[in-house]
Amino acid sequence: MTPPTPNPVALITCSVFRAEVTHLWKTFWPHLTVPFQSSMLHMNPTKLGYRLETAVENELLQGRRVVLVYGECYPGMAALESQPGVARTRGGNCAEMVLGRDEFRRLLRDGAFFLLPEWAAQGDKYFRHDLGLNRVNATSLMQDSHSRLLYLDTGVVPIPEQGLQSVASHCGLPWEVLPVSLDVLRTNIEDALHRLDAKALEAQE
Amino acid sequence: MPIATTPNQTEPALTDVRQSLITLIKQADRAGANELLDAWANRHGHEEVFKMLLEPALTAIGESITGEKHTLAQAYVASKVAEDMLTKAMNQPGGNAATEPTKGPVVLGNAESDFHALGRRMVATMLRSKGWVIHDLGNDVPASEFVDKALETGARIIGVSAMTMTTAQGIRDVRREIDARGLSGRIQLAVGGAVFLVMPGLLEEVGGDGTAANMFAAPSLFDRLWDQSIQAEATL
Numbered sequence: 001m002t003p004p005t006p007n008p009v010a011l012i013t014c015s016v017f018r019a020e021v022t023h024l025w026k027t028f029w030p031h032l033t034v035p036f037q038s039s040m041l042h043m044n045p046t047k048l049g050y051r052l053e054t055a056v057e058n059e060l061l062q063g064r065r066v067v068l069v070y071g072e073c074y075p076g077m078a079a080l081e082s083q084p085g086v087a088r089t090r091g092g093n094c095a096e097m098v099l100g101r102d103e104f105r106r107l108l109r110d111g112a113f114f115l116l117p118e119w120a121a122q123g124d125k126y127f128r129h130d131l132g133l134n135r136v137n138a139t140s141l142m143q144d145s146h147s148r149l150l151y152l153d154t155g156v157v158p159i160p161e162q163g164l165q166s167v168a169s170h171c172g173l174p175w176e177v178l179p180v181s182l183d184v185l186r187t188n189i190e191d192a193l194h195r196l197d198a199k200a201l202e203a204q205e
Numbered sequence: 206m207p208i209a210t211t212p213n214q215t216e217p218a219l220t221d222v223r224q225s226l227i228t229l230i231k232q233a234d235r236a237g238a239n240e241l242l243d244a245w246a247n248r249h250g251h252e253e254v255f256k257m258l259l260e261p262a263l264t265a266i267g268e269s270i271t272g273e274k275h276t277l278a279q280a281y282v283a284s285k286v287a288e289d290m291l292t293k294a295m296n297q298p299g300g301n302a303a304t305e306p307t308k309g310p311v312v313l314g315n316a317e318s319d320f321h322a323l324g325r326r327m328v329a330t331m332l333r334s335k336g337w338v339i340h341d342l343g344n345d346v347p348a349s350e351f352v353d354k355a356l357e358t359g360a361r362i363i364g365v366s367a368m369t370m371t372t373a374q375g376i377r378d379v380r381r382e383i384d385a386r387g388l389s390g391r392i393q394l395a396v397g398g399a400v401f402l403v404m405p406g407l408l409e410e411v412g413g414d415g416t417a418a419n420m421f422a423a424p425s426l427f428d429r430l431w432d433q434s435i436q437a438e439a440t441l
Contacts, residue, residue, distance in 0.1 A: 140235075
């Protein structure tokens with residue numbers, strides 16, 4: 001007997017990866033659906049959880065399985081990804097998802113504060129308005145834990161130099177650019193797709 | 206910030222000064238808060254600053270800021286103001302009773318693979334301001350290192366911070382290490398971090414002995430756990 005065709009997949013993706021995942025999607029998975037959720041939801045984990053849970057529920061109701069292209073961004077993530085028909089990329093946060101665990105840890109230990117294109121482009125808005133940290137407090141807080149800002153240049157969008165300079169000036173840290181390939185993120189998403197298939201097979205047995 | 210005075214007073218009423226301090230911290234105005242505290246310290250000494258102003262203000266802020274926007278900035282500034290005052294008091298000629306360690310020692314650190322240092326540092330500052338001796342092991346600390354340090358220093362409490370569900374699982378290893386070395390009860394396990402606020406049952410799941418809702422509540426948690434450790438040892 002031929003096994004039933006698995007349901008199609010939606011990659012519910014944080015908009016912090018909009019450019020990167022769009023690029024990968026066009027090249028490798030054009031048959032998948034890729035809805036994005038605003039990365040600014042991270043400022044309110046309760047709201048982020050509600051929006052993600054609703055989005056997953058909607059996709060499942062429409063007969064699609066789900067890969068969450070997310071880190072461990074709200075406390076309910078483990079429960080959400082444990083549902084039948086749902087898997088999540090590995091990694092605790094977006095920088096780790098792009099760099100891989102070992103490189104992420106190495107750079108973090110070395111004092112890096114990571115910035116991806118979408119957040120870097122906003123300049124100091126996040127610190128000033130969303131966290132309420134004026135320049136004095138932002139500088140103190142950031143210099144307590146970090147030695148530099150590290151922009152992860154995935155090569156898909158121009159480096160937002162003005163935004164980076166604005167963050168650097170507000171936080172009192174120098175900024176550097178680290179070119180990174182999309183291979184780690186791509187492999188991570190493909191691994192989640194494989195696990196999703198394995199989950200479907202397990203459910204059939 | 207203007208502080209109310211009454212006609213017969215040469216200085217502002219304590220309650221007004223305290224309220225001004227609370228307002229400044231809530232506005233994340235570290236310099237303003239320090240200026241106010243310095244002025245008070247010049248008149249009354251650093252010990253009085255801690256007892257009469259800073260501790261009551263921090264307690265009041267801890268009770269009120271939950272759910273407010275910009276809580277991070279307020280909590281950060283509160284901890285830095287406390288740290289600033291501790292540093293100044295310690296630098297006084299002959300030291301100062303307010304900064305003399307009277308409690309502890311305890312061991313703090315972030316769970317293995319956890320790099321969110323801010324909460325741990327703020328808790329450490331709060332505890333220091335209450336006289337605790339802190340051995341802060343930093344981020345990404347293996348379970349055995351926590352217990353080794355507790356044994357080396359005679360600490361009765363290990364405080365482990367974790368931000369996410371995944372890193373919180375590393376706290377189980379600390380629990381196992383404590384139990385495996387026959388130190389259950391004698392060494393109490395305090396846990397904290399954002400994930401514990403929103404996941405009911407996680408404290409028990411990872412084997413913690415207690416948690417605090419925020420840095421302001423940490424000192425009373427540590428007081429309680431210290432007592433529990435002594436009681437547990439007495440019954441052994």
